[in-house]
Amino acid sequence: MLKRLDRIKAQALTNLESINDPAALQAWKVKYLGRSAELAEVLQDLPKASKEERPQIGRRANEVKNALVAAYEEQANTLHKKALAQSLVQEHLDVTLPGRPRLKGRLHPATQTLRQLFRIWAEMGFQIYHSREVETDEYNFGLLNMPAYHPARDMWDTFYTTRSGIILRTQTSPGQIHVMRERAPEPIRVILPGMCYRYEQISARSEIQFNQIEGLAIGHNITFADLKGTLMAFASRFFSQNAATRFRASHFPFTEPSAEMDVECFICGGEGCSVCKDTGWLEILGCGMVHPLVLQNGGYDPEEFSGFAFGMGPERMTMLKRQIHDIRYFWRNDLRFLEQF
């Protein structure tokens, strides 16, 4: 019996050496390790052996089985590696063929810029306050220090509705009054984003609807110097770390003192180009200290509270950054434009 085992082993291993494909290997496995293999027969015949021989034969049979299993695995592994090596050589793609296109979604560029602005302002503690688009004349003008026939009303070309005293907001500033009346006398730090409307002919440079983001901070110790510091911090985040800014005196009825912040033209580096109209500066936003009358209208005592406000146009900022020359692209929604963002 022991001899038979040795012969099985020797024969099996010799056969294994010459095997080159998975099918033959499988056949080998059935022949030598399967249920009806000779090795199995030996084990089945074990009870027939004498009591003395039995443990010895059993041990040897196991040794042979383990040896065959190990040899099988090794050979299987070798064959697998060989097959793989062969297929790796054969499978060669033209890597310059185009990939399978995926349908990709994107946010509208206006949303992308709004998001970026939301994020920057949120980090500076300004939360978002939503207010309506169809407004009363009172909120859009009157409470913002522009009574009827105020010359400053000329600065806004207004869409009036057929309902007396109801207009499309020309700016997000009416939201200032809404948020103040809601929160007075708490201090406030909010931004007011949203769509605004102007009575204009639609052209490459002007649109009838546009987003605006207004900012409002009200507290006990807020100064014009804080306004400058806050907006410069914003500019360094939105434009570049070293963005040069300047503050020009300007006029808005709802702020006093009022200013416009310009950022050094990042296209020409301040040298003067067509984008900055040779000035080296880009007008980015209007701002100022909240007018005492507006504070009063919002429910804050101007002797006790002060605040600043600012407003900027996300589409215009996107146009500057991405060198878009036609503002009509935004609401025209041509995918050939939108897909560039």
Add this chain to the structure above:
Amino acid sequence: MKVPLSWLKDFVEIDLPIEELAKRLTLAGLEVEEIKYIGLPMPKDSSQMKSSGLPWDREKFVIAEILEVMPHPNADRLVLVRLSDGKTEEIALTGAPNLFQFKGKGPLDKPLKVAYARQGARLYDGHKPGWILTTLKRTKIRGIESRSMVCSEKELGISEECEGIIVFDDDTPVGLPLVDFIGDAVFDIAITPNIARNANILGVAREVAALTGKKLKPPSYKVPWEGAPIKGRASVEIREPNLNPRFILGLIEDIEVKPSPYWVQLRLRLAGMRPINNIVDATNYAMLEIGEPLHAFDYDILCQRAGGKPPTIITRLPEPDERLTTLDEVERSLDEFSVLVADTAGALSIAGVMGGTETEVNQQTRNVLLEGAAWNFINIRQTIAAQKLSSEAAYRFSRGIHPAMAERGIRQCLSLMQQLAGGTIAKGLIDNYPSPPELITITITPTDVRRCLGINLSPSEMADILRRLEFSVDVDKENVRATVPDHRLDISQGVIGKADLMEEIARIYGYDRIPETQISDIIPPQYGNPTLEREEQLRDLLVSLGLQEVITYRLTSPEREARLFVDETPPDEQAYVRLANPISNSRIVMRHSLLASVLESVEQNNRVRDQIALFEIGPIYMAYAEKALPEELLRLIITLTGRRAPACWQDGDSNQMDFYDLKGLIASMFAAMHFESVRYQSAKHPVFHPGKCADVLLDDQLVGSMGELHPLVAERYGLSAPLLAADFNLDLIFNKMPTTYITEPVPIFPPALEDLAIVVDESIPAKEIEQVILRAGRPIVTELRLFDVYRGAQIGAGRKSLAYSLVYQASDRTLTDNEVAKIRKRILKALTQELEAELRS
């Protein structure tokens, strides 16, 4: 407002470079939008300011005198001029019509002083439209050699005037480089409403003085009174003192109406006005110079109208149906609120806006009655809005002019008229001043400055700044008491006045000198904006599902929205927010339908794309008769159309997207929002395909509809492929959206997987089968996926087979085959009993 530098220098010394001055003005709120250089060299570094201009070479452009004008031997429309630049004589050729009167008259008694350009000079072509630069070359015109020329204003880049050459005043020095004589720079300054007081040369000069620390040299306002007193020769009656707080008359007699001298014409043109004659020019010049619009009447016509008696000027509101023909030759019917200047015979002018033709100054005018007045700016604004009329006077009066300026204006103008037109000025003025504005004094302290501007200024520094702007200021320890000067109306009383003064202090101190600090206050209470957060989350979600966001116009027209309704007229139960002044008929109302807006985007992109997947989140606007303001309701539109997969060179799915593409997308959306029960219920809407439309319900509340649009609707938007759309009410969805959710542990025991195909009647909705399986298999069947639907001969007509993959999973053990078989049996029994389903063999 166009401001020539030379004119500014009449009132303030300027030693800053031109560009530096422009920059300082800009920073102080007088934005210099452009500098036009007149002959002066342009700075090499022209950055930081938009500028234009033509530099005049000192050698090549000089002042010369024409000694004789001679006929051209071969051309009637040309003349030869013999001229001298003080050293040599030259012959030049010109076709200037204003020289023809001197042709062939021999040597001139009074030589004409002209702008003379020599060979090589760079100048504009005066005969071609636009601004074309040329170099003056030696040439022969009709046999006569020419190498120099006498120039028009256009050729020099001064104005568009090209009819005739410039003829300077007689005292002009010959031989002087032209640039030294009239070289200039003109600032174009944007005047915001709060600095309307600066819409004149003196106003800008005052700002320059304040900004540079130089002394302002205002006019003396002295008048050479030489004539008989005006008293008794005219009178004034003010019937509406609120609308007309002050009215002054002056009289100048024996004047000669003729063109103004060149220096007046030049200044008017540089400031953007056209010279008319010396009398009208004097009123315009005085207005440009100090800011008070004035009006000149022919005194003799007024006397005639008064029946030979001294005229009475009456300011009043119009009579019913009163009419007036204004200087622009328009006969106007007057609005009942527009204040008028009239006499006893009727209206003379629309006060502060425009005069009438009848009493205007003409070539025969000998005596001029001059009006200087103050008007209520709101009334002027109402008038110009109603009459759709504007003028330089109305521009200024509609922004508010202090009544004190009326007297200054009239004095300045009378002196100038006398200078330009001769004559004598009647002594004194008729001054009716019923309603002087209140004198405003405001007290501020260094604490106010620190609180507002964040800088420390001493009372004397504050006082110095305000004095530079002509405030009169008393300082009493910390208190700075400032009285507003009588050329401005923009400073209020009290706490608003304080803010007004802060702005003045900040402007003159310099915004650039104010430091940058961070807010020292604590962060206010945080409220967040949950709706917006949900909205932004949803945007991200939809983008992750492959949709492109669009943002469309919120203004549309009812006709555009009606495109959605094929067979019936659109439901019209709610009113639109309608514009009173639309820019076009296609943008006339605020939209009712976001779907209509988004479909327009689909329509547009359909031409360039074979696969479109868009969404928009935005408001619609519903007006109600009983509410002043409309409701702004948040909507979501999703649309899909075209190929299922983008075209590819291999294995592309070129099938058109259908209802189930949209449904899968929506199901993913609601799943990601953690809604547990979303129901789709077959529905009919006019916009949708009658058999391919579902209402979507959350907790049994309708939150939107989805489906394939009616093929006729799709056709209207240019689509032949199925056009899929969903329209959701986001206010409802966000209200119902779970604010939080919890997770379940991942199973540690292996699941058993099994497929199950059943045959049911066609009428049974898939959802019911699913519910039965899940209910019967609970809690072991954890997942159910439909992988095939089959209809055909094998199972018989009116029947369908649905094949599901089931996941059997226990959380605490590995399921045995027996257990799975038992549950399977239970499921089949339920299906048979409840739905008469059969197992498909």
